Amino acid sequence: MSAPPSATGELERTVDHAAAAARFVADDAKAHWHDQALWWVRKKRDAASAAVPDWEALRDAAAGLKAHTLSRLGDYLDEFARNAEARGAHVHFARDAAEHNAIVHGILQERGITRLVKSKSMLTEECHLNPYLEARGVTVTDTDLGERIVQLRHEPPSHIVLPAIHLKKEEIGELFHRELGTAEGASDPKVLTEAARQHLRQRFLEAEAGLTGVNFAIAETGGVVVCTNEGNADMGSTLPRVHIACMGVEKLVPRREDLAVFLRLLARSATGQPVTTYTTHFHGPRPDGELHIVVVDNGRSRQLADPVFRRSLSCIRCGACMNTCPVFRRSGGYSYGYIVPGPIGSILGPARDPAGHRTLPFASSLCGSCSDVCPVRIDLHHELWAWRKELVKRGLLPWRKRAAMKLAGAVLRFAWLYRLAGWVARRLVPALPRRLAYGRWNAWGRQRELPPMPRQTFRQLYRSHRDRS
Amino acid sequence: MTAREEMLAAMRRNAPRETPRPDLARLGVKFADPAAKFAESLQGVGGTCLRVPDLAVAGRAVAELPVRQAAKKVVSLVPEVEPGNLDLAAVKAPRELEGLDLTVLRGELAVAENGAVWVDAQLLPHRAIFVIAEHLVLVVDAAGVVNDLHEAYARLAGRPAAYGLFISGPSKTADIEQALVIGAQGARSCTVLLVG
Numbered sequence: 001m002s003a004p005p006s007a008t009g010e011l012e013r014t015v016d017h018a019a020a021a022a023r024f025v026a027d028d029a030k031a032h033w034h035d036q037a038l039w040w041v042r043k044k045r046d047a048a049s050a051a052v053p054d055w056e057a058l059r060d061a062a063a064g065l066k067a068h069t070l071s072r073l074g075d076y077l078d079e080f081a082r083n084a085e086a087r088g089a090h091v092h093f094a095r096d097a098a099e100h101n102a103i104v105h106g107i108l109q110e111r112g113i114t115r116l117v118k119s120k121s122m123l124t125e126e127c128h129l130n131p132y133l134e135a136r137g138v139t140v141t142d143t144d145l146g147e148r149i150v151q152l153r154h155e156p157p158s159h160i161v162l163p164a165i166h167l168k169k170e171e172i173g174e175l176f177h178r179e180l181g182t183a184e185g186a187s188d189p190k191v192l193t194e195a196a197r198q199h200l201r202q203r204f205l206e207a208e209a210g211l212t213g214v215n216f217a218i219a220e221t222g223g224v225v226v227c228t229n230e231g232n233a234d235m236g237s238t239l240p241r242v243h244i245a246c247m248g249v250e251k252l253v254p255r256r257e258d259l260a261v262f263l264r265l266l267a268r269s270a271t272g273q274p275v276t277t278y279t280t281h282f283h284g285p286r287p288d289g290e291l292h293i294v295v296v297d298n299g300r301s302r303q304l305a306d307p308v309f310r311r312s313l314s315c316i317r318c319g320a321c322m323n324t325c326p327v328f329r330r331s332g333g334y335s336y337g338y339i340v341p342g343p344i345g346s347i348l349g350p351a352r353d354p355a356g357h358r359t360l361p362f363a364s365s366l367c368g369s370c371s372d373v374c375p376v377r378i379d380l381h382h383e384l385w386a387w388r389k390e391l392v393k394r395g396l397l398p399w400r401k402r403a404a405m406k407l408a409g410a411v412l413r414f415a416w417l418y419r420l421a422g423w424v425a426r427r428l429v430p431a432l433p434r435r436l437a438y439g440r441w442n443a444w445g446r447q448r449e450l451p452p453m454p455r456q457t458f459r460q461l462y463r464s465h466r467d468r469s
Numbered sequence: 470m471t472a473r474e475e476m477l478a479a480m481r482r483n484a485p486r487e488t489p490r491p492d493l494a495r496l497g498v499k500f501a502d503p504a505a506k507f508a509e510s511l512q513g514v515g516g517t518c519l520r521v522p523d524l525a526v527a528g529r530a531v532a533e534l535p536v537r538q539a540a541k542k543v544v545s546l547v548p549e550v551e552p553g554n555l556d557l558a559a560v561k562a563p564r565e566l567e568g569l570d571l572t573v574l575r576g577e578l579a580v581a582e583n584g585a586v587w588v589d590a591q592l593l594p595h596r597a598i599f600v601i602a603e604h605l606v607l608v609v610d611a612a613g614v615v616n617d618l619h620e621a622y623a624r625l626a627g628r629p630a631a632y633g634l635f636i637s638g639p640s641k642t643a644d645i646e647q648a649l650v651i652g653a654q655g656a657r658s659c660t661v662l663l664v665g
Binding site: 037040041052053054057058060061064065067068070071072073074075077078081087093094095099143144145146149162163164165167168169172189190192193194196197200201204205218221222223229230231232234235237238239249254256257258259260261263264271273274275276277278279280281282283284286295297301302304305307310 | 471472473475476477478479480481482483484485486487488489490491493495496497498510513514563564567580582583584585595596597599600601617618619621622623625626630631632633634635636637638639640641642643644645646647648650652653654655656
C-alpha cells in the first residue's frame with residue numbers, strides 16, 4: 001500500500017475507493033472492530049466537547065481566526081519569517097514537495113548527518129520525505145509509537161492521529177517480536193510500549209538531528225508550536241543539536257493568544273483529552289544548536305484562490321471527521337489511497353489530483369456528521385458534494401455512473417416515462433432469474449437484496465387514501 | 470524570484486477579501502475553585518496534585534515521594550524544595566542525561582481547565598531534562614493557577630516569547646488498540662506541588 005518513492009511527492013495513481021473498501025470489509029470481524037474502535041474515540045470527543053461551556057463560541061472563533069488568517073496569509077507568513085529569523089531560526093521556503101525534500105536533505109548533508117529521528121508530521125508524509133532520505137543514505141526513525149509501528153511494517157499511517165488504528169495488538173506483538181525482540185506471543189500494550197520506549201531511546205540518543213511537524217506557527221512572535229502526548233517531539237528536539245521543523249503555510253496563527261482557542265479545541269476533538277501532554281513552543285534554537293523551519297506551499301496557495309475549497313485549508317488535522325464518518329469507520333484509512341484519509345482527505349486529495357482521486361468525494365454518505373464535529377467549522381459535506389459536481393463538469397465520472405445518471409435524469413424528467421418504468425419494473429423484476437437481476441449492472445444489489453416489488457404504486461396508494469378522506 | 474518572494478506573491482494574489490479578526494474577549498470558563506479544578510484535571514490525565522502551605526512542607530512532601538526515595542540521579546532547579554544530586558554544570562552533552570531518575574522544576578502557571586503547567590524552559594541548562602527524566606515534579610505557586618488557556622496566554626503576554634511548554638501529566642500513548650499506557654517516551658509520572 002505504500003506510496004511510490006518520488007522526489008516530487010505527487011501521488012500519481014488512480015484510487016478506486018470502493019474496490020479498496022471491499023478488500024477491507026472482506027474481513028468482517030476486523031471491519032466491525034475498526035468501526036467500534038473509532039466510534040469509541042468519537043464518543044470521548046463528544047464527552048470532552050460537552051464539558052466545555054463555550055464550545056460553540058470556540059468553534060466560531062476558530063473558524064473566524066482561520067478565515068482572517070487565510071485572507072492575509074502572505075502578510076502573516078512574511079511577519080512570521082522575519083520574527084523567526086530575528087530569534088535565530090533559519091527559515092527556508094519550499095514551493096513544492098521536491099524543494100522541501102531537497103532542503104531537508106541539504107541541511108543534513110552539509111553537516112554530514114545520517115541519523116534522523118522524526119516526530120509525527122503529515123506534511124513529510126505528503127512530500128514522501130522518508131523514502132527520499134533513505135535513498136540518500138539517511139536512517140530515518142519515526143518516533144511516534146503508532147508511526148513507528150507502521151514504519152516497521154513498511155506502511156503509511158492509516159489515520160492522521162491514530163496511525164496504527166487498523167492493527168490489533170496481536171499483530172503488533174508479532175511485529176515487535178520480529179523487529180525488537182520482544183517475547184513471542186507478548187501482546188500486552190504495556191509491555192509493547194515499554195519495548196518501544198527502550199528501542200526509541202537508543203535512537204534518540206544516537207540521532208544527530210530531529211525533525212518535527214508544526215501544529216501552529218505564530219506570526220507575532222516567530223515561534224512554532226508542537227503538540228504530542230508521548231513527548232517524542234521533545235526528545236527529538238532536545239537531544240540532537242539540529243532541529244528541523246516542517247510546516248505547511250496554513251499552520252499560521254496571527255498572535256500567541258490565538259493559540260488558546262485552537263489548543264482548547266484540538267486534543268478534545270482528536271482524542272477527547274483536555275489538551276495534549278506536551279505543548280511545546282519553540283522560539284529560536286537552543287544556545288549551542290540550530291533551528292531550521294521549512295515552510296511549504298505545495299499547492300496550498302493555489303487552493304487559496306478557490307472560493308469553495310479554500311476553507312479546507314483551515315483544517316487543524318484533529319481527525320474528528322474520520323472518527324465520526326460512517327464510511328471511514330467501515331472502509332479503513334487505506335481505502336482512500338491518500339495521505340490524509342476520510343472526509344477532509346477526500347477534499348484535499350482531489351484538489352491535488354482530481355483524476356487520481358475522483359472516487360473519494362463519493363466515499364461519503366453526505367450525512368453531515370463530519371461538518372458537525374469539525375472544530376473549525378469546515379463545511380465538509382458541502383465541499384464533498386461540490387467536488388462531485390466539479391468531477392461531473394470535468395468529465396471524470398466513470399461511464400457507468402454517467403450513463404446511470406443520464407438515464408435517471410431522463411426518467412425523472414417525464415412523469416409518463418417514470419410511471420412506465422415503474423410499471424415495467426414491478427412486472428419484470430420478480431420474473432427475472434436471479435442471475436440476471438443481480439448481474440454486474442446492479443451495484444446496489446451486491447450487498448443487499450432488492451425489496452419485494454409492491455403491488456400498488458405510491459401514486460395509487462395516495463389516490464385511494466385521498467378518495468377515502 | 471526566490472521561492473520566498475514567489476510564495477508570498479502567490480498568497481497575496483490568491484487571497485480572498487480580508488475578513489476581520491474575531492474578538493476573543495468573551496471566550497473562557499470560570500471555576501468556583503480553580504485550584505481544586507486543576508487537581509481534578511491533572512488527576513484525569515494521569516498526574517497527581519499535592520497542595521502544600523509553603524516550600525518547607527513542599528520539600529518534606531517531595532522527600533516522601535516513592536519516586537524520590539527510589540531515585541539515584543536527581544536534577545533539581547528548585548533547591549529550596551529538593552537539593553538534587555546531579556551537577557548539571559558537569560554534563561556536557563544532553564545524551565549524558567540518560568538514566569536520570571527525577572527532575573524537579575518550577576512551573577509558572579497551572580491551568581485549571583486542562584491540568585497543564587507552563588514551564589519556561591529557555592534557561593534550563595539542558596532542555597532535555599524535563600523529558601528525559603523517568604519522573605517529573607513541578608513546583609507551582611498557588612497564585613499561578615488560572616482558569617483556562619486564555620488567561621494563561623494573557624499572563625504570558627507581558628513576557629518575551631521563549632522556549633517553553635505546557636506539560637499536562639505524564640507522557641502517554643494509546644497507539645496500541647487505544648489502550649492508554651502511561652510512560653511512552655517522556656516522564657512516567659508527573660507530580661505537581663501547589664504551594665500556598
